[in-house]
Amino acid sequence: MFKKILIANRGEIALRVIRTCREMGIKTVAVYSTADKESLHVRFADEAVCIGPPASRDSYLNIPNLIAAAEITNADAIHPGYGFLSENAEFSRICRENGIKFIGASPEMINGMGDKASAKATMKKAGVPTIPGSEGLLSSMQEGIKVAAKMKYPVILKATAGGGGRGMRIIRAEDEFEKAWNDARTEAKAAFGNDGVYLEKFVEEPRHIEIQIVGDQFGTVCHLSERDCSIQRRHQKLVEEAPSPFMTPELREKMGKAAVAGAAAISYEGVGTIEFLVDKNRDFYFMEMNTRIQVEHPVTEEVINYDLIKEQIKVAAGIAISGKNYTPTMHAMECRINAEDPQRDFRPSPGKITVLHIPGGHGVRVDTHVYAGYTIPSNYDSMIAKLITVAQTREECVVKMKRALSEFVVEGVKTTIPFHLKLMDNEDFKAGNFTTKFLESFDFSTL
Numbered sequence: 001m002f003k004k005i006l007i008a009n010r011g012e013i014a015l016r017v018i019r020t021c022r023e024m025g026i027k028t029v030a031v032y033s034t035a036d037k038e039s040l041h042v043r044f045a046d047e048a049v050c051i052g053p054p055a056s057r058d059s060y061l062n063i064p065n066l067i068a069a070a071e072i073t074n075a076d077a078i079h080p081g082y083g084f085l086s087e088n089a090e091f092s093r094i095c096r097e098n099g100i101k102f103i104g105a106s107p108e109m110i111n112g113m114g115d116k117a118s119a120k121a122t123m124k125k126a127g128v129p130t131i132p133g134s135e136g137l138l139s140s141m142q143e144g145i146k147v148a149a150k151m152k153y154p155v156i157l158k159a160t161a162g163g164g165g166r167g168m169r170i171i172r173a174e175d176e177f178e179k180a181w182n183d184a185r186t187e188a189k190a191a192f193g194n195d196g197v198y199l200e201k202f203v204e205e206p207r208h209i210e211i212q213i214v215g216d217q218f219g220t221v222c223h224l225s226e227r228d229c230s231i232q233r234r235h236q237k238l239v240e241e242a243p244s245p246f247m248t249p250e251l252r253e254k255m256g257k258a259a260v261a262g263a264a265a266i267s268y269e270g271v272g273t274i275e276f277l278v279d280k281n282r283d284f285y286f287m288e289m290n291t292r293i294q295v296e297h298p299v300t301e302e303v304i305n306y307d308l309i310k311e312q313i314k315v316a317a318g319i320a321i322s323g324k325n326y327t328p329t330m331h332a333m334e335c336r337i338n339a340e341d342p343q344r345d346f347r348p349s350p351g352k353i354t355v356l357h358i359p360g361g362h363g364v365r366v367d368t369h370v371y372a373g374y375t376i377p378s379n380y381d382s383m384i385a386k387l388i389t390v391a392q393t394r395e396e397c398v399v400k401m402k403r404a405l406s407e408f409v410v411e412g413v414k415t416t417i418p419f420h421l422k423l424m425d426n427e428d429f430k431a432g433n434f435t436t437k438f439l440e441s442f443d444f445s446t447l
């Protein structure tokens with residue numbers, strides 16, 4: 001087992017990893033930018049190293065400084081958390097070259113899954129259902145128009161280097177093709193330095209359901225059931241839950257099998273997520289694979305009583321997994337509490353938290369790095385807490401969430417709490433009746 005893990009991240013996920021390390025008897029090294037000097041991850045770790053100024057590119061994304069911090073503290077592994085360098089193939093490779101275990105995917109795996117067109121081809125070959133579309137990248141606009149005419153509109157153009165919806169355009173008729181083609185490629189080139197695009201049939205009003213998987217170094221892969229992440233706004237998830245209210249035992253069996261087959265085909269090692277679009281007929285299609293621990297991992301942990309960070313560290317250290325698939329016995333939901341003003345287009349609201357009360361009680365978990373008097377820096381993402389509730393049924397889970405949200409007091413900055421409170425009263429939401437379009441028609445003006 002590792003003796004010392006450096007956490008190349010900040011905020012709640014850095015604390016989350018430190019907590020499991022402490023339980024496992026593993027020493028921890030925090031790294032921090034000068035903006036995070038007063039952060040809890042710095043205080044809770046066994047050691048802390050300053051890695052640079054506030055800007056992410058100079059600190060949490062600064063590979064030489066991170067490697068130097070690992071060298072001077074004698075860390076034998078690096079946990080990258082999510083975001084930052086968690087899916088950076090170069091960082092994974094440099095860790096390997098320096099004899100430091102990267103607790104995440106190999107550079108080959110990151111590159112293979114990071115290119116969406118090649119990830120899709122790999123999954124298709126493994127027997128995972130994929131959305132009908134072009135065979136890989138389009139070589140010209142004329143080819144795209146031909147493919148679209150054959151599969152009929154609406155279609156969607158996607159950047160192969162894409163993510164977060166960037167470089168993506170829905171096309172409803174042939175006369176929109178040229179503009180969409182130019183816009184998608186320009187956006188993709190600017191964002192990723194890669195203007196490769198491919199085409200798919202557009203799935204109307206899908207649900208976003210993802211399967212958590214884990215694979216070990218011996219080729220065993222199992223799934224830990226699903227999370228429903230359909231409640232998103234502009235590709236930012238706001239609420240996630242497990243199980244999906246749309247799930248059936250038959251669908252879970254099929255999606256779990258497909259996810260395991262896909263991950264096994266690439267000999268996936270570590271924890272990962274296979275994202276699917278699920279249409280109204282419960283047909284499901286591979287969308288993307290994430291090769292990191294995700295923000296929303298706690299809902300899975302709560303419904304199957306399983307420490308995903310512990311498992312991630314164990315498989316990285318070469319310990320075999322049981323190989324058993326999991327079916328949830330509980331219901332869990334996560335509300336992302338962001339320092340943003342939901343009535344002003346979710347505009348970031350950094351600043352000092354003057355008053356803070358964190359909810360608690362039965363079935364309530366709060367993963368956070370903030371405290372009363374803490375100043376939220378403007379340099380990083382605005383998530384300040386994840387409020388997770390767990391209960392025997394979805395109805396009880398929502399009731400508990402309302403209760404916990406109503407106890408949550410954050411003064412000094414605007415937060416997404418009022419939005420979540422209104423959502424928990426929404427009849428369609430309460431009925432589990434929603435798709436990825438749900439928040440497009442949500443009224444954020446009265447919260």
Ligand code: MV4
Nearest residue numbers: 131156164165200201202203208232287288436
């Ligand atoms: C789609 C789609 C409909 N049809 N692909 C959004 C981000 C990227 N990962 C893929 N996305 C989508 N791909 C086809 N063929 C709809 C979306 C989509 C979406 C997916 C999941 C969650 C929220 C979404 C919001 C808008 C569009």
